[in-house]
Amino acid sequence: MSRSMKPVNKTIFCEGMTIKMGIFNTEISNLKEKFTRFCRNEEYVPYLLNLLIVLSIVLLFVYPLIYGVLSSVYSKGEFSVANYSRLLTDRNFWHALWVTVLYVFFYTVGIMFIGFVTALAIDVGEERKLPGSKILSSFLTLPYAIPDVVGSLVWLWMMNPRHGIINYLLSFLGIEGLKWLTSGDLALISVVLVGIWRLFPMHTLIILAAFKTVPRSLYEAADLDGASTLQQFFYITLPSIANIMKFLVLLTVVWSFKRFTIIWLLTRGGPMHATETLAIMIYTEAFKFFDRGYASAIAVSLLIIVGAVSVLYMKFFKESEAEGGLL
Amino acid sequence: MANVSLKGFSKKFKNTVAVDNLNIEIEDKDFAVLVGPSGCGKTTTLRAIAGLEQASAGEIYIGDTLVNDVLPKDRDIAMVFQSYALYPHMTVYDNMAFGLKLKKLPKQEIDNRVQEAAKILDIEPLLQRKPKQLSGGQRQRVAVGRAIVRKPKVFLFDEPLSNLDAKLRVSMRAEISKLHQRLGATIVYVTHDQIEAMTMATKIFVMNHGKLQQSGHPLELYRNPSNKFVAGFIGSPAMNFMDGILKKENGRILFQIGDSKLEVTDSFQDSLQQYLDKDVIFGVRPEDFHIRPLHDEETSFASIKVQVEVIEPLGEESYVHFVLGSEAMIARMRSTEFMKVGDEISLYIDMAKTHFFDKKSSLTIM
Numbered sequence: 079m080s081r082s083m084k085p086v087n088k089t090i091f092c093e094g095m096t097i098k099m100g101i102f103n104t105e106i107s108n109l110k111e112k113f114t115r116f117c118r119n120e121e122y123v124p125y126l127l128n129l130l131i132v133l134s135i136v137l138l139f140v141y142p143l144i145y146g147v148l149s150s151v152y153s154k155g156e157f158s159v160a161n162y163s164r165l166l167t168d169r170n171f172w173h174a175l176w177v178t179v180l181y182v183f184f185y186t187v188g189i190m191f192i193g194f195v196t197a198l199a200i201d202v203g204e205e206r207k208l209p210g211s212k213i214l215s216s217f218l219t220l221p222y223a224i225p226d227v228v229g230s231l232v233w234l235w236m237m238n239p240r241h242g243i244i245n246y247l248l249s250f251l252g253i254e255g256l257k258w259l260t261s262g263d264l265a266l267i268s269v270v271l272v273g274i275w276r277l278f279p280m281h282t283l284i285i286l287a288a289f290k291t292v293p294r295s296l297y298e299a300a301d302l303d304g305a306s307t308l309q310q311f312f313y314i315t316l317p318s319i320a321n322i323m324k325f326l327v328l329l330t331v332v333w334s335f336k337r338f339t340i341i342w343l344l345t346r347g348g349p350m351h352a353t354e355t356l357a358i359m360i361y362t363e364a365f366k367f368f369d370r371g372y373a374s375a376i377a378v379s380l381l382i383i384v385g386a387v388s389v390l391y392m393k394f395f396k397e398s399e400a401e402g403g404l405l
Numbered sequence: 406m407a408n409v410s411l412k413g414f415s416k417k418f419k420n421t422v423a424v425d426n427l428n429i430e431i432e433d434k435d436f437a438v439l440v441g442p443s444g445c446g447k448t449t450t451l452r453a454i455a456g457l458e459q460a461s462a463g464e465i466y467i468g469d470t471l472v473n474d475v476l477p478k479d480r481d482i483a484m485v486f487q488s489y490a491l492y493p494h495m496t497v498y499d500n501m502a503f504g505l506k507l508k509k510l511p512k513q514e515i516d517n518r519v520q521e522a523a524k525i526l527d528i529e530p531l532l533q534r535k536p537k538q539l540s541g542g543q544r545q546r547v548a549v550g551r552a553i554v555r556k557p558k559v560f561l562f563d564e565p566l567s568n569l570d571a572k573l574r575v576s577m578r579a580e581i582s583k584l585h586q587r588l589g590a591t592i593v594y595v596t597h598d599q600i601e602a603m604t605m606a607t608k609i610f611v612m613n614h615g616k617l618q619q620s621g622h623p624l625e626l627y628r629n630p631s632n633k634f635v636a637g638f639i640g641s642p643a644m645n646f647m648d649g650i651l652k653k654e655n656g657r658i659l660f661q662i663g664d665s666k667l668e669v670t671d672s673f674q675d676s677l678q679q680y681l682d683k684d685v686i687f688g689v690r691p692e693d694f695h696i697r698p699l700h701d702e703e704t705s706f707a708s709i710k711v712q713v714e715v716i717e718p719l720g721e722e723s724y725v726h727f728v729l730g731s732e733a734m735i736a737r738m739r740s741t742e743f744m745k746v747g748d749e750i751s752l753y754i755d756m757a758k759t760h761f762f763d764k765k766s767s768l769t770i771m
Contacts (some may be wrong), residue, residue, distance in 0.1 A: 295490035303504035304478035317494035
């Protein structure tokens with residue numbers, strides 16, 4: 079029996095191998111066919127085009143992010159949460175966070191308000207064909223075209239307590255000696271104002287574009303329905319541009335958390351930390367005190383805060399979007 | 406309800422004359438359709454009636470009131486826009502109630518009117534939806550509903566069916582006609598689609614280049630167009646036109662086109678005398694070509710030989726394309742089974758139903 083079994087087993091084994099080899103060969107030929115089709119139909123093109131973007135994201139965003147996170151949790155080659163525990167008890171950090179929140183709040187409210195008002199003025203001017211409204215809109219973009227450094231230097235001179243033009247003009251109103259950038263009370267307001275001046279044209283242009291997206295026929299329908307200009311503004315214009323405005327607020331908040339250049343050029347975070355936002359603190363810790371680990375920990379915290387704000391806002395945004403929105 | 410009249414109405418946009426000295430009388434409860442090609446001034450006229458455009462000259466009356474300087478909201482009209490112009494952030498209910506709320510009508514009254522209009526238009530289940538959650542046809546109904554609730558003197562429709570697909574357009578056409586009968590309202594309706602004009606109107610105003618070409622009952626315009634433009638615009642497929650000369654042979658007037666000569670019917674002979682040896686335009690509607698002469702009126706039929714170029718079967722009937730002289734023609738035929746592309750066939754023109762136009766002025770001679 080055993081003798082007769084062996085060849086049978088061998089046959090089964092061989093057949094098994096043959097079948098396996100067969101499957102293997104089929105898979106290979108399938109793959110070959112897929113690859114040929116992939117090349118022949120130029121299906122690789124989208125992958126190739128995306129590869130460049132993916133690589134640049136990895137190199138410019140993912141790598142620094144991972145490096146930053148690792149720097150914050152590794153100290154002298156060992157894993158440590160010391161930077162984070164220090165952060166929690168560091169009064170400077172909490173102060174900088176508070177300054178950042180104030181900066182973000184006043185900056186966002188201010189820039190949205192000024193952007194809205196100027197956009198509305200231009201829109202009404204253009205609608206009623208007032209002379210100069212087109213020139214005004216071209217002039218408005220000027221601050222946006224000036225580099226941060228140049229703009230900040232100009233404002234440094236203008237806000238100079240002794241020789242600045244602002245205090246000179248205010249002196250006619252009987253207001254004298256305001257220390258725009260060196261007084262703890264005024265410095266934050268000053269950097270917010272200069273920040274708004276620098277970027278409000280972009281908000282104006284976006285909001286102006288939003289106004290233009292509202293179909294004219296809606297106003298005509300409202301006209302026939304008997305709505306006054308003011309009622310049309312509240313019942314038609316505002317709801318129609320609400321989604322664009324919400325999105326602009328989100329972008330402004332995210333951007334303003336990270337604003338650095340103008341604050342640094344005007345006050346370097348002073349006087350007495352009065353304008354020291356988290357962005358300034360990160361820079362100071364990393365390049366003044368050379369504490370890269372601690373700076374990274376603050377940067378990671380900032381990232382989490384901005385991320386959380388964005389997620390919450392987007393969630394709210396999507397909910398209101400689901401309720402209706404534009405056609 | 407009220408009548409609408411325009412007296413010497415003109416509208417200029419900078420150097421362009423959109424509407425030129427337009428005189429229109431729309432009676433109470435009329436379904437008046439302003440029809441014409443793009444840029445003929447029909448929408449401008451409608452918008453001027455609505456008060457959305459100011460007249461450059463002339464007078465606009467709604468009822469007995471001169472409304473040139475009356476604000477749109479005070480003209481007691483309602484308009485359905487081509488794009489529907491529904492407020493995207495409001496529900497269907499709020500869209501319909503918006504105008505009434507602004508008029509500060511009591512809440513119960515507003516609710517009654519909205520519910521009533523929704524019932525008429527069969528949109529009750531949609532009242533809490535937003536416009537973007539509706540199909541094109543449903544949006545159309547809501548736009549009409551918004552007009553109905555205001556109970557205006559005059560309804561204005563600006564190409565309301567042009568965004569709908571062909572099938573929906575046919576059903577909405579019937580619904581708007583029914584609505585007109587039910588409400589007994591005065592309607593001014595603008596369209597570029599002559600089929601819409603023919604099927605819905607009690608009175609059509611044909612416009613071209615800012616001028617009124619002809620007005621009247623749809624069938625009157627179809628049978629007796631006052632000029633070549635109206636003849637070509639009203640009717641589908643359009644009337645066939647041929648350039649040719651009127652000749653006299655053996656005491657009879659003939660229309661000569663290329664080598665073919667068509668004997669003009671008895672009733673036209675006298676009127677065409679003054680156009681002898683002159684260039685005229687001859688017009689035949691596609692349905693006035695026949696395979697064989699109708700027995701009882703045999704004498705009024707002229708025969709031509711043509712080569713079939715294309716046959717478009719539509720089911721019940723077919724369009725047969727051919728060339729006569731140098732003009733492309735279309736004949737509407739019932740049975741075309743016996744013919745195929747390339748065949749040479751004889752066609753008989755019902756000369757009693759043909760039209761002649763003065764070549765210079767394009768006005769109808771007969």
